[in-house]
Amino acid sequence: MxxxxxxxxSQIDRDKIEPIPRSHFLLKFFLKWLVISIAxxxxxxxxxxxxFHIGHLDHELLSFYARSLWKFFLIMFPLFxxxxxxxxxxxxxxxxRELPKGHRxxxxxxxxxxxxxxxxxxxxLNQLGLSDYLDQKISGHLxxxxxxxxxxxxxxxxxxLGLLAGKIFSLxxxxxxxxxxxxxxNWPVNHSQAIWRGRLHPxxxxxxxxxxxxxxxxxxxxxxxxxxxxxxxxxKSRCHGxxxxxxxxxxxxx
Amino acid sequence: MDCDQLSDExxxxxxxxxxxxxxxxxxxxxxxxxxxxxxxxxLPREEVEDILQIAFIKAYRNLHxxxxxxxxxxxxxRIARNSAIDLLRQGHRKxxxxxxxTDSQSETCFIEHFADDYNLEDxxxxxxxxxxxxxxxxxxxxxxxxxxxxRFFEDKSxxxxxxxxxxxxxxxxxxxxxxxxxxxxxxxxVNDGESE
Numbered sequence: 001m002x003x004x005x006x007x008x009x010s011q012i013d014r015d016k017i018e019p020i021p022r023s024h025f026l027l028k029f030f031l032k033w034l035v036i037s038i039a040x041x042x043x044x045x046x047x048x049x050x051x052f053h054i055g056h057l058d059h060e061l062l063s064f065y066a067r068s069l070w071k072f073f074l075i076m077f078p079l080f081x082x083x084x085x086x087x088x089x090x091x092x093x094x095x096x097r098e099l100p101k102g103h104r105x106x107x108x109x110x111x112x113x114x115x116x117x118x119x120x121x122x123x124x125l126n127q128l129g130l131s132d133y134l135d136q137k138i139s140g141h142l143x144x145x146x147x148x149x150x151x152x153x154x155x156x157x158x159x160x161l162g163l164l165a166g167k168i169f170s171l172x173x174x175x176x177x178x179x180x181x182x183x184x185x186n187w188p189v190n191h192s193q194a195i196w197r198g199r200l201h202p203x204x205x206x207x208x209x210x211x212x213x214x215x216x217x218x219x220x221x222x223x224x225x226x227x228x229x230x231x232x233x234x235x236k237s238r239c240h241g242x243x244x245x246x247x248x249x250x251x252x253x254x
Numbered sequence: 255m256d257c258d259q260l261s262d263e264x265x266x267x268x269x270x271x272x273x274x275x276x277x278x279x280x281x282x283x284x285x286x287x288x289x290x291x292x293x294x295x296x297l298p299r300e301e302v303e304d305i306l307q308i309a310f311i312k313a314y315r316n317l318h319x320x321x322x323x324x325x326x327x328x329x330x331x332r333i334a335r336n337s338a339i340d341l342l343r344q345g346h347r348k349x350x351x352x353x354x355x356t357d358s359q360s361e362t363c364f365i366e367h368f369a370d371d372y373n374l375e376d377x378x379x380x381x382x383x384x385x386x387x388x389x390x391x392x393x394x395x396x397x398x399x400x401x402x403x404x405r406f407f408e409d410k411s412x413x414x415x416x417x418x419x420x421x422x423x424x425x426x427x428x429x430x431x432x433x434x435x436x437x438x439x440x441x442x443x444v445n446d447g448e449s450e
Contacts, residue, residue: 004303005280008310012273017311019270022318100321104413106422 032095039092040118045134046081046088047122052131053078053148064161064211075154080145089114153182156209164189164219165209165227171202179210179219187219194221257281262326270317280310283327286408287334289360293391293403295338305341309334324417328410331418360407361387367406371438390440398433405430406437 011017057076065072093110096102102110125131132148139147156165159181166181175192189210191202200208207227212220257278260268265282268275284306291309292302313320313333320329364387394402404410404418412430416423 004284004306004310005277008280008307008314009273009277011307011311012276012314017315019317020315020319025316025319100324101417103420104416104423106424109422 029099032098035095036092039088039095040114040121043085043088043092043114043118044121044125045131046084047118048125048131049135049148050078050081050085051122051126052135053081053151055126056148058155060211061155061163064158064163072155075151085118088118157182159187159214159219162211162213162222163209164212165207167207168202168204171204177202177204179208188217189219189221191221191224195223197223197225200224200226263322266317266320266326269314273314276310276314279313279326279330283330286327287330290331290403290408291334291338293407294335294400295342297338297341301341305338306334308341309337312337325414328414328417331404331408331410332420335418363409364406367434368437368441371434386441386444389444390437393440394433394436398429398436401426401429402433402437405433 053076061072062069089111092114093107096110096114097105097107122131125134135147136149139145139150153165156163158164164179164181164187166179166187169178169180169186171177172188176188176190179187179189181187191210194210194212196202200206208224209227210219210221210224212222214220257265257275260275260278265275265278269279287306287309288302291297291305292299295302295305297305309330313330316333320326391399391402400419401415401421404415410418412423412426415421415426415430419426421429
């Protein structure tokens with residue numbers, strides 16, 4: 001033990017050992033904070049879009065999907081964003097614990113703090129209407145990404161379950177019109193007993209969603225609602241422009 | 255080179271200017287670190303010295319990563335601990351008969367920690383204290399042993415133990431509490447055996 005100091009110093013001298021430059025540690029420190037910041041941003045966006053999806057869920061659809069609820073949730077579940085939240089959370093916690101005093105906190109404490117932070121930021125994004133915007137933007141850049149609009153089309157394009165959506169192509173009579181669905185198929189729709197929601201009335205070119213039943217080639221509507229969101233809760237059109245542009249926009253993404 | 259006049263921070267600054275000052279760091283901590291690593295690993299003396307040499311070289315290479323707020327002592331304890339774990343992972347075996355290394359300072363520290371719960375000043379216990387403490391610590395599972403050594407021998411606070419072991423403070427707190435309970439259980443068993 002007496003010569004430990006001498007042994008260490010002679011090894012430093014012999015092997016020409018030098019302290020690692022300060023810049024190396026500063027860079028590592030900066031990169032850790034960068035990863036944490038990115039994880040917080042991504043987590044917030046993910047939470048914002050998940051909240052947007054949940055907030056715009058058509059609860060009434062549950063009754064139509066009663067026999068295949070799992071299918072409904074499989075379609076509507078924001079899997080992509082849930083995976084993003086899980087990954088971002090893991091990265092944020094691991095990198096935070098690598099910070100000089102990060103190890104002092106229990107991973108569970110960090111998890112709760114992180115979820116609270118991205119929850120607040122995500123709710124803020126959603127309130128500002130940015131979740132909707134980001135959902136659309138990402139959908140435009142990632143072809144495989146299932147945006148809310150695309151999911152909605154899949155959910156509403158189920159005539160076998162009594163659900164249909166599209167544009168009124170022409171008014172045939174007081175009780176019947178032709179509807180072009182989201183896949184471009186024309187449906188004669190009888191709406192003699194239908195309830196029109198959201199101050200709607202039959203008019204050519206409007207985008208609607210219907211519930212009812214199929215009888216032969218005819219769709220018997222029980223309820224007609226505007227396509228955009230859930231009536232009063234829908235603040236903005238997700239596809240902008242004229243009705244044709246909106247339909248093209250929706251069809252284009254489908 | 256008057257090492258005693260320099261604070262930890264000043265010493266590190268001095269080392270960065272002149273490597274010779276690193277001897278001040280080694281002289282200041284080698285005995286404590288030797289005791290800690292020896293008790294933590296249960297390895298023979300030569301291997302503990304090798305660990306310390308590796309640890310001090312690592313510390314020298316990472317001088318710019320030293321953060322005064324964590325304290326030089328805790329920083330070196332952490333490096334030494336990590337070096338010891340690396341060596342243990344390479345398959346180095348503990349001594350056949352592990353004996354906890356204590357000195358009067360660490361024994362006093364141990365007694366103070368248990369003063370409220372157990373009378374370790376008792377004549378019999380005082381005579382046998384070294385052996386008793388050694389057996390009590392040896393009886394602990396590894397997970398408790400590490401924090402018990404740091405808390406009861408090295409007199410480290412929960413935050414310092416957290417900084418050394420990289421475990422969360424609340425985990426350290428519960429590990430210390432449970433290790434104390436286990437040590438007291440052991441003392442009570444020994445006491446019961448003696449009275450019978």
